Amino acid sequence: MLQTSRTKLTRRAALASLPALVAVALLAAPRPSRAQPQRLPVVATFSILADLVRNVGGDAVEVTSLVPPGGDAHVYSPTPADARKLSEAKVVFVNGLLLEGWMERLIASSGARAPVIVTTKGITPIELREGRKDAPLGPDPHAWQDIGNARVYVANIRDALAAADPARAATYQSNAANYLARLNALEGEVKAAIAGLPADRRRIITSHDAFGYFGKAYGFSFIAPQGVSTEAEASAKDVARIIRQIKTERIPAVFLENVTDPRLIKRIAAETGARIGGAIYSDALSDDKGPASTYIEMIRHNITQLTAALAN
Numbered sequence: 001m002l003q004t005s006r007t008k009l010t011r012r013a014a015l016a017s018l019p020a021l022v023a024v025a026l027l028a029a030p031r032p033s034r035a036q037p038q039r040l041p042v043v044a045t046f047s048i049l050a051d052l053v054r055n056v057g058g059d060a061v062e063v064t065s066l067v068p069p070g071g072d073a074h075v076y077s078p079t080p081a082d083a084r085k086l087s088e089a090k091v092v093f094v095n096g097l098l099l100e101g102w103m104e105r106l107i108a109s110s111g112a113r114a115p116v117i118v119t120t121k122g123i124t125p126i127e128l129r130e131g132r133k134d135a136p137l138g139p140d141p142h143a144w145q146d147i148g149n150a151r152v153y154v155a156n157i158r159d160a161l162a163a164a165d166p167a168r169a170a171t172y173q174s175n176a177a178n179y180l181a182r183l184n185a186l187e188g189e190v191k192a193a194i195a196g197l198p199a200d201r202r203r204i205i206t207s208h209d210a211f212g213y214f215g216k217a218y219g220f221s222f223i224a225p226q227g228v229s230t231e232a233e234a235s236a237k238d239v240a241r242i243i244r245q246i247k248t249e250r251i252p253a254v255f256l257e258n259v260t261d262p263r264l265i266k267r268i269a270a271e272t273g274a275r276i277g278g279a280i281y282s283d284a285l286s287d288d289k290g291p292a293s294t295y296i297e298m299i300r301h302n303i304t305q306l307t308a309a310l311a312n
């Protein structure tokens, strides 16, 4: 009996002191100071776009990429955590041009009310596959592979962040101006690097057709058995056609991609004797330790791989 009532007393004492403990905890908790306002939570659908948003947003935004580095944005399966991130975001950045077929349903199911910004707005899309009956028609989504288009993405991101967070509009303007200057320098590097490559060596095989914009901007032709989305497998007919083409046109190199299965390209290399020119980054960045953890690093890495394989 005595034991029980003493336990009760102890428990009551503990309960009585609880409000004081809570008050102490609240006092000790770090509070956001006026010098460091809260970061604006925003979402981008894939890692390349997230990096562009990070460069424009700087310390003022907290960017989440739905598809992680190395992931395939064509065929992503969203998670419940993705829906939660969307519902918390103040701005949602998408590529558009039919890249993220899974996104519309995710936005609807998440109940997100943030503006959805199509960052390719204003870019003239490459329309696909005229003359190929078996391939899907529609815009080529890989617009980011042309640095000129990346400048349009950056302007769209800047305007959307300034509209969502007008108090820091000047920050977004100045970050975007700095980053645009870096993109201009990058484009100069690319042009200098490829200047010495003869036109007849600027032909490249990749597994999926992700480099149409890059090719158009910088004078390369890319041929891919898999078409513009990784959703469809390459047909035996397409693979046979490409093997014939490599042999007759003496195409010097084939390239692996970071987001696709390497087996098809390895088979094509084995059957044609074309050199495997390393891995290039098409639809996703590498993780922090990899050679392409930012957009600028990705373009540099790709151009180094391409020029090394095609130089002689």
Ligand SMILES: [Zn+2]
Pocket: 074, 142, 208, 209, 210, 228, 229, 230, 282, 283
């Ligand atoms: Zn792709």
